[in-house]
Amino acid sequence: MKVHTYKYIFLNLLLILSINLFGQENLTDYLKVAAENNPELKVKFNNYMAAMEKIPQVGTLPNPQVAFGYFVQPVETKVGPQKWRFNLAQSFPWFGLLDAKKQVANEMAKAKFEVFENAKSNLFFEVKTAYYNYYFIEKAIEITKRNIDILQVFKRLSIVKIEAGSASIVDELRVELELNDLENKLALFVDTKNALQVKFNNLLNRDKTSQIFVPNVLQEDQLPYPKVQLLNEIYTANHQLKSIDHKLNAFINQEVAAKKEGMPKFTIGLNYTIVDKVSSSTVANNGKDAFLFPSVGISIPLYRKKYKALIKEARYYKEAQVANKEAKKNTLSTIFESTYKNYSDGDRRIDLNKKQSKIAKKVLDILITSYSTSSKDFEEVLRIERQLLTYELAYQKALTDKNAAVAFLYYLIGQ
Numbered sequence: 001m002k003v004h005t006y007k008y009i010f011l012n013l014l015l016i017l018s019i020n021l022f023g024q025e026n027l028t029d030y031l032k033v034a035a036e037n038n039p040e041l042k043v044k045f046n047n048y049m050a051a052m053e054k055i056p057q058v059g060t061l062p063n064p065q066v067a068f069g070y071f072v073q074p075v076e077t078k079v080g081p082q083k084w085r086f087n088l089a090q091s092f093p094w095f096g097l098l099d100a101k102k103q104v105a106n107e108m109a110k111a112k113f114e115v116f117e118n119a120k121s122n123l124f125f126e127v128k129t130a131y132y133n134y135y136f137i138e139k140a141i142e143i144t145k146r147n148i149d150i151l152q153v154f155k156r157l158s159i160v161k162i163e164a165g166s167a168s169i170v171d172e173l174r175v176e177l178e179l180n181d182l183e184n185k186l187a188l189f190v191d192t193k194n195a196l197q198v199k200f201n202n203l204l205n206r207d208k209t210s211q212i213f214v215p216n217v218l219q220e221d222q223l224p225y226p227k228v229q230l231l232n233e234i235y236t237a238n239h240q241l242k243s244i245d246h247k248l249n250a251f252i253n254q255e256v257a258a259k260k261e262g263m264p265k266f267t268i269g270l271n272y273t274i275v276d277k278v279s280s281s282t283v284a285n286n287g288k289d290a291f292l293f294p295s296v297g298i299s300i301p302l303y304r305k306k307y308k309a310l311i312k313e314a315r316y317y318k319e320a321q322v323a324n325k326e327a328k329k330n331t332l333s334t335i336f337e338s339t340y341k342n343y344s345d346g347d348r349r350i351d352l353n354k355k356q357s358k359i360a361k362k363v364l365d366i367l368i369t370s371y372s373t374s375s376k377d378f379e380e381v382l383r384i385e386r387q388l389l390t391y392e393l394a395y396q397k398a399l400t401d402k403n404a405a406v407a408f409l410y411y412l413i414g415q
Helices: 002-017 028-037 039-052 054-058 097-163 169-203 227-237 239-261 305-373 378-412
Strands: 065-077 080-092 265-275 290-299
Touching: 028 039, 028 097, 039 054, 039 097, 054 097, 080 290, 097 169, 097 239, 097 378, 169 378, 227 239, 227 305, 239 305, 305 378
Parallel strands: none
Antiparallel strands: 065 080, 080 265, 265 290
């Protein structure tokens, strides 16, 4: 009877140790929902659209001026008294000024677009990271529950041996200690899961209690380029650097616009005067209205201090963006090396903990078999079981850390 009991417990233990390898879903749908719903992303997009509306505002001529005059005391001329006068004038800035201003607004709008794109890439990184963390906590709960079940099997096995007089009650108490620790860890994991669920759903701007589907086995992500190529890709495609480039172009054009602001402005107009007839006059053009077109004016900016300051302002902004780009490249280089280190470390830890888990499982199976036939090695069984739990959790953590590092590197290259 005892032999059958041991076999039953041993088979249950092997069943508990098995792992489900079937997956469920991926991140694609979640990223799409986040891109469509996230309010912070909408803020950045609307800022870009507002900046686009600035272009037609600065690229058009100033409004024409229309003047109307009535002669209270008519001015007498040979052809009759002048009664009314209309003036229409249109001013024109120096050649190329409007185009330069349009280029400034256009480049600033493009800079805002890169800010939007950077926010989108960062949102995707945050969604991916939250997804991976949620996956890890799900696996932590699953692994912890499985180890609790294993300890429950140990507990039943120790009780059987105690009743048979081949083990001490200390064995059962040691299992109780381990079970209490695991129950406490499980409660913490469950609380963490709830917090991560709220964070993930907030990123997608949906109900905080919405269910999150993660795969049974997380796919191990890889880098899109070799390390030697990655940093060049970051310097080429990073949205923050591209935004700085557009601001730099904007200030280059702003300097051009400032120079043209200091050039003369022209005004072209027409005058139309209404003349009444003189009944006693025999002049051929009696009562003929006077029309003058065109009248040309010029505005000469004599006070140069303002325009010199505008040029210097643009140059200072331009130099600031050059320095800003250099500083940003240095920062990105540092971040890249740190992130690549995390990626490599995650890769190594995946291999290590995968190997360690396999070895620990084999050792645990041998020790369980040994303990089921004798009272030896019970403390070693508990130690190896604890190690197995550590290795399984460390494997899942390494997998999520590596994927998070890959996700961040994708963010750095603007994807």
